[in-house]
Amino acid sequence: MRTSVAMVLLVLLCSCSNDEQADEVAPLVTSEQAQVIAERAFLSATEGKVTKYSVRSFGDTSAHWGFVVEGTGEFARPGHAWIVTINRADGRAEVTAGM
Numbered sequence: 001m002r003t004s005v006a007m008v009l010l011v012l013l014c015s016c017s018n019d020e021q022a023d024e025v026a027p028l029v030t031s032e033q034a035q036v037i038a039e040r041a042f043l044s045a046t047e048g049k050v051t052k053y054s055v056r057s058f059g060d061t062s063a064h065w066g067f068v069v070e071g072t073g074e075f076a077r078p079g080h081a082w083i084v085t086i087n088r089a090d091g092r093a094e095v096t097a098g099m
Contacts, residue, residue, distance in 0.1 A: 029091045031057070034065035038084040041093035042069045045082070050075050063088060 029037070039055055052073040059066035064085045071080030083096040 029065070029086060029088050031060075031065055033091070034086040034088070035067060037086050037091055037093050038065070038067040038069070041084055041086075041095050042082055045095040045097065050080065052076075058083070059085075 035055060035057070042050075042053070042055075050071050052075050053069050053071050055067055055069050057066065058068040064087055067084045067086070069082045069084060071077065079098045081098070085094045085096075086092070
């Protein structure tokens with residue numbers, strides 16, 4: 001009987017700690033929101049001078065969403081690609097130009 005009670009308590013404790021960990025890991029910024037943020041950050045960084053581009057997901061980590069923005073049409077040339085990372089927790093963007 002004591003063993004059964006101990007097992008139930010152990011299972012309950014593990015369940016609670018897993019729920020708390022799941023809440024901490026869940027991103028506050030969704031991938032769809034991150035893509036919008038990435039495009040806005042790219043446009044701001046390039047001052048809107050690159051008007052034809054594509055955005056694709058690239059290099060996601062547990063802490064960041066990652067996107068590559070590449071110039072298309074007359075903007076498709078070497079050096080016209082940007083990496084944009086979005087912090088999953090707070091939505092902060094970082095743009096790295098010319099890869």
